Amino acid sequence: MLYYSTQGKTSPASLKEAVMRGLPADNGLFMPQRIGKLPLSFWQNLEKKSFSDICFEVANCLIGEDLPAGILQNLVEKAIDFDAPLQSLNADTHILELFHGNTFAFKDFGARFMAQLMSYFVKDEKRPLHILVATSGDTGSAVAHGFLGIPNIFVTVLYPKGKVSEIQEKQFTTLGENITALEIEGTFDDCQALVKQAFLDKELTSKLFLTSANSINISRLVPQAFYYVRAYQQLIDKSKKTVFVVPSGNFGNLTAGILAQKIGLPVDRFVAATNANAVVPEYLETGNYKPRTSVPTISNAMDVGNPSNFARMNDLMPNLADMKENIVGYAFTDSETRQAMIEVKQKFGYVIDPHGAVGYLAWKHYQKTLTEPANGIILETAHPSKFVETVEETLGEKITIPAKLQDLLKRTKKSIGLGKDFEGFKKFLLEKV
Numbered sequence: 001m002l003y004y005s006t007q008g009k010t011s012p013a014s015l016k017e018a019v020m021r022g023l024p025a026d027n028g029l030f031m032p033q034r035i036g037k038l039p040l041s042f043w044q045n046l047e048k049k050s051f052s053d054i055c056f057e058v059a060n061c062l063i064g065e066d067l068p069a070g071i072l073q074n075l076v077e078k079a080i081d082f083d084a085p086l087q088s089l090n091a092d093t094h095i096l097e098l099f100h101g102n103t104f105a106f107k108d109f110g111a112r113f114m115a116q117l118m119s120y121f122v123k124d125e126k127r128p129l130h131i132l133v134a135t136s137g138d139t140g141s142a143v144a145h146g147f148l149g150i151p152n153i154f155v156t157v158l159y160p161k162g163k164v165s166e167i168q169e170k171q172f173t174t175l176g177e178n179i180t181a182l183e184i185e186g187t188f189d190d191c192q193a194l195v196k197q198a199f200l201d202k203e204l205t206s207k208l209f210l211t212s213a214n215s216i217n218i219s220r221l222v223p224q225a226f227y228y229v230r231a232y233q234q235l236i237d238k239s240k241k242t243v244f245v246v247p248s249g250n251f252g253n254l255t256a257g258i259l260a261q262k263i264g265l266p267v268d269r270f271v272a273a274t275n276a277n278a279v280v281p282e283y284l285e286t287g288n289y290k291p292r293t294s295v296p297t298i299s300n301a302m303d304v305g306n307p308s309n310f311a312r313m314n315d316l317m318p319n320l321a322d323m324k325e326n327i328v329g330y331a332f333t334d335s336e337t338r339q340a341m342i343e344v345k346q347k348f349g350y351v352i353d354p355h356g357a358v359g360y361l362a363w364k365h366y367q368k369t370l371t372e373p374a375n376g377i378i379l380e381t382a383h384p385s386k387f388v389e390t391v392e393e394t395l396g397e398k399i400t401i402p403a404k405l406q407d408l409l410k411r412t413k414k415s416i417g418l419g420k421d422f423e424g425f426k427k428f429l430l431e432k433v
């Protein structure tokens with residue numbers, strides 16, 4: 001199967017090209033030319049399936065044509081070695097915990113799957129692959145962990161000095177092996193500019209096999225469809241309608257939910273939950289799409305003013321009426337989010353992180369519009385201890401930090417300090433030839 005660009009100005013690419021390049025040359029996003037359906041037998045036997053069976057069958061439905069089945073099976077098993085359990089707060093409100101991977105956030109699903117696919121594709125290449133990733137925190141850690149120890153691939157993480165949390169920094173500066181962290185004297189935008197310039201530099205691109213591990217890579221969407229099916233499987237009462245509530249920033253997670261729906265998952269509606277960066281909820285309400293500079297909030301992984309996956313959502317639902325039929329949007333302030341964190345703790349004894357709390361609020365608002373009960377599945381995108389300061393300050397109590405995170409904080413940071421000038425970065429990269 002081929003993968004076209006949402007801009008439609010380049011010819012379609014193979015899966016290998018789409019994964020290794022990340023972005024089409026016309027700056028669109030890659031999309032599969034056809035989206036198949038899971039067979040009826042899949043749904044009839046769903047209860048008996050393991051998560052690993054589900055992952056393989058969903059992956060096989062989306063990209064199976066492009067890889068031998070044995071390879072895909074192996075790749076999925078290596079990538080998805082942790083579960084996505086559903087915790088029910090009450091009969092209608094369920095939390096899908098997506099934080100059981102190495103870096104305690106849902107980005108582990110996408111990053112690990114992308115790493116396994118790239119590892120497979122790089123086998124026919126003569127040169128090692130160099131991945132450059134600029135991060136404001138979470139993407140860098142998920143990518144670094146995803147690629148750790150993969151032969152013939154080297155990862156360079158660029159991050160702004162003093163602008164990421166201690167936990168985030170430790171997640172990509174203590175790994176060693178094929179992972180190098182560059183601490184840049186500058187902002188996240190400076191880091192991103194360095195990466196962009198590297199891809200435009202003829203000398204670098206001729207001497208090194210460079211790619212990015214961007215969140216818009218098609219290989220990161222595919223594994224995010226797995227856990228929508230896993231969530232549905234775990235619902236006890238499937239006679240009610242199913243609603244997925246997705247705390248959103250770049251809208252990759254929600255787009256993956258739409259893919260799951262296209263292959264046959266019975267979803268009645270998606271609820272797009274955002275913080276003050278409300279570009280998509282506003283679009284759904286007014287029909288005007290107005291991207292803008294992001295504003296900082298306590299759910300900072302969703303501080304996105306120009307959601308990169310909006311192009312894919314538009315491609316899947318070209319007219320506003322279709323999109324409104326399938327997606328409802330709500331936006332909330334930080335103080336509402338803090339109130340929700342307190343409410344979830346008091347009512348249900350559950351500690352929810354600020355991103356999940358935005359989802360909880362959106363579900364409560366949407367629920368009021370319903371005439372009959374439905375199952376609301378709120379995607380809990382990160383473990384609360386990743387945002388320990390905000391959570392403890394809001395709840396007024398200490399929370400339990402998982403042992404794996406505590407160990408991490410004891411490890412020694414190793415990073416290379418660099419200025420934000422391109423020449424220094426280029427010199428660093430050329431030393432890798």
Ligand SMILES: *Cc1c(COP(=O)(O)O)cnc(C)c1O
Pocket residue numbers: 105106107138247248249250251252253254301302355381382
């Ligand atoms: C990345 C991230 C999000 C936003 O996901 P998108 O796919 O960009 O919409 C939400 N919550 C957390 C914790 C994240 O790391």
